[in-house]
Amino acid sequence: MEVPMNSGHSGAAFPVQHRSLSLDIKGNKTDIVISKYDDTFLVVVTQIGCMGTIIAAxxxxxxxxxxxxxxxxxxxxxxxxxxxxxxxxxxxxxSGSGSTRSLIISLGLKDHSQGTLKDIIVAVIENRLW
Structure with a gap:
């Protein structure tokens, strides 16, 4: 059986469990997307509209x-x-919450200060999928 290719918007939900939010951190609009895959969490944080430094943990x-x-x-x-x-x-x-998944995080930031990173950590934990 042939599966037709979907060329337009189907209205179907994104197949990966995810959460996205937009907030102001130290005066910078910050977009965060947290996605939960079978063995990994992907967290994308951007203040510059694109991916930044990519970290594996x-x-x-x-x-x-x-x-x-x-x-x-x-x-x-x-x-x-x-x-x-x-x-x-x-x-x-x-890991402390009992999950065995690894983490990939992308940080595309205008501001690399300790205060900004602390606010990002708090926002991700408050909106976690683990």
Missing amino acids: KKEESVFSDPTYNVSILFGKRDEPLLLACGRQLIEHI
């Missing part, structure tokens, strides 16, 4: 020691330790 389990968190920059600014800290705080929160 996951919990590493070991039978011999406490779990560790692997947080790394896949693409973008590598000289911004606060971006890594943001990823680490979110993966710790995800």
